[in-house]
Amino acid sequence: MSARPYVIDQMISAKAIAARIEELTDRIKSDFPADERLVVVGLLRGSFVFIADLVRELRDRDVEVDFLEASSYGNAMESSREVRILKDLRGEIAGRNVLVVEDIVDTGHTLNHVMHLLRAREPKRLKTIALLDKPSRREVDFRADYIGFEIPDEFVVGYGIDYAQCNRNLPFIGKVRFT
Numbered sequence: 001m002s003a004r005p006y007v008i009d010q011m012i013s014a015k016a017i018a019a020r021i022e023e024l025t026d027r028i029k030s031d032f033p034a035d036e037r038l039v040v041v042g043l044l045r046g047s048f049v050f051i052a053d054l055v056r057e058l059r060d061r062d063v064e065v066d067f068l069e070a071s072s073y074g075n076a077m078e079s080s081r082e083v084r085i086l087k088d089l090r091g092e093i094a095g096r097n098v099l100v101v102e103d104i105v106d107t108g109h110t111l112n113h114v115m116h117l118l119r120a121r122e123p124k125r126l127k128t129i130a131l132l133d134k135p136s137r138r139e140v141d142f143r144a145d146y147i148g149f150e151i152p153d154e155f156v157v158g159y160g161i162d163y164a165q166c167n168r169n170l171p172f173i174g175k176v177r178f179t
């Protein structure tokens, strides 16, 4: 827990997130063939809530779930710019349809690094979905194929996203305001 006191102001409600996920899954379903299995890859830890809701919206599809753990922030509010892979996928993705699920794209280093890694394994289709995008903070040229919400340069928490490992269990997205 941070030593500096802060409050969390709600930015995106749980209801708005659910509605947006429904819209995005409609697009995903039209982009990936209905008769082929989709490997949905969650980037731990931040995407664990998002992927849980997303795969349940894809319940009429043949879906396999896998996880990869990447970390670059630790307990800080600034990216270390060094992306560490702490856990690799369990399954093979060569020749398969893959959707990578991320909670937030900020500087872009994490997803950019992960996509280079996964592209080298030669999947048939490889797309990315990010619930949140902060384009004003980008340091590498990266854009997810599906984006839930574009947000301003605020440090956000909730719905899987942490500040110093706290607040991942909030059902909404909120911004951190120091008091």
Ligand SMILES: O=P(O)(O)OC[C@H]1O[C@H](OP(=O)(O)OP(=O)(O)O)[C@H](O)[C@@H]1O
Binding pocket: 043, 044, 045, 046, 047, 070, 071, 072, 073, 074, 079, 102, 103, 104, 105, 106, 107, 108, 109, 110, 111, 161, 162
């Ligand atoms: O675009 P970037 O600047 O790279 O930032 C985005 C990444 O940072 C956070 O992960 P973090 O490293 O904090 O690990 P976590 O997912 O375990 O919280 C977030 O979950 C994204 O994965």
Ligand code: HPA
Binding pocket: 073, 104, 106, 107, 154, 155, 156, 157, 161, 162, 163
């Ligand atoms: O706004 C954020 N909040 C929490 N973790 C993050 N990692 C990148 N950006 C953020």
Ligand SMILES: [Mg+2]
Binding pocket: 043, 044, 045, 046, 047, 070, 103, 110
């Ligand atoms: Mg993360």
